[in-house]
Amino acid sequence: MIVPSKVSVCREPFDLAAELRALTAGRTDIGGVASFVGLVRDLGHDATQPLLSMSLEHYPGMTERALEAIVAEAGSRWPLLGVRVIHRYGELAPGDPIVLVLVASAHRGEAFAACEFIMDYLKTRAPFWKKEATAAGALWVDARDSDDAAASRWRQG
Amino acid sequence: MVRVLYFAGLREVLGSAGEDITLAPGVTDIAALRRQLAARGEPWQALARTPNLRAALNQTMVDESALLRDGDEIAFFPPVTGG
Numbered sequence: 526m527i528v529p530s531k532v533s534v535c536r537e538p539f540d541l542a543a544e545l546r547a548l549t550a551g552r553t554d555i556g557g558v559a560s561f562v563g564l565v566r567d568l569g570h571d572a573t574q575p576l577l578s579m580s581l582e583h584y585p586g587m588t589e590r591a592l593e594a595i596v597a598e599a600g601s602r603w604p605l606l607g608v609r610v611i612h613r614y615g616e617l618a619p620g621d622p623i624v625l626v627l628v629a630s631a632h633r634g635e636a637f638a639a640c641e642f643i644m645d646y647l648k649t650r651a652p653f654w655k656k657e658a659t660a661a662g663a664l665w666v667d668a669r670d671s672d673d674a675a676a677s678r679w680r681q682g
Numbered sequence: 683m684v685r686v687l688y689f690a691g692l693r694e695v696l697g698s699a700g701e702d703i704t705l706a707p708g709v710t711d712i713a714a715l716r717r718q719l720a721a722r723g724e725p726w727q728a729l730a731r732t733p734n735l736r737a738a739l740n741q742t743m744v745d746e747s748a749l750l751r752d753g754d755e756i757a758f759f760p761p762v763t764g765g
Binding site: 563581582583586587590591623644647648649650651652653654656665666667669672 | 687690691742743757761765
């Protein structure tokens with residue numbers, strides 16, 4: 526099933542309420558929308574060196590294609606009525622929103638599952654890289670095995 | 683001629699975001715291209731050294747056996763950390 530969807534990769538902040546309105550405007554078939562908002566978190570590795578900023582690099586062109594492929598995969602697994610994905614890049618501050626996923630469906634089960642699936646796949650398949658800056662300098666964030674494990678539990682067959 | 687792109691920590695180590703290169707004779711897949719580049723010496727040996735280096739061919743993630751053709755866009759990068 527082709528899911529009505531929109532994917533954006535941008536520097537600007539997003540407005541959750543405006544995106545929710547846009548996704549559901551004029552629709553009476555949608556029973557629920559699951560949303561996920563990811564924020565820049567200070568991992569607290571070192572209490573004396575708080576996170577000052579995070580910069581996100583991405584691969585223009587591939588990023589959009591990868592996100593669209595992930596949304597299409599979600600649409601092949603669950604009966605979805607609409608999907609919106611926004612991922613930011615550039616310089617962000619602790620607490621800033623990074624990523625938004627909205628999934629509309631007739632029933633909550635599909636919406637919750639597909640929202641989680643999209644985030645799990647995004648974390649391992651979309652070409653973004655985070656670099657954390659503290660007063661001690663800037664370091665690229667290492668990929669986490671737990672993200673690979675989260676994505677692999679959706680494997681089929 | 684193929685276009686090769688580098689991202690994130692690898693881009694910084696190499697001091698390059700990308701380049702157009704001519705495939706050496708016998709270089710037919712991603713693994714061989716990686717060896718061709720690493721053979722330049724430092725800092726390019728990072729391409730051989732880096733564990734878990736990922737590759738994309740024409741903007742799709744692939745494994746190292748993916749075959750190359752003239753005009754392809756190849757990217758090398760560390761494991762992704764978005765979201």
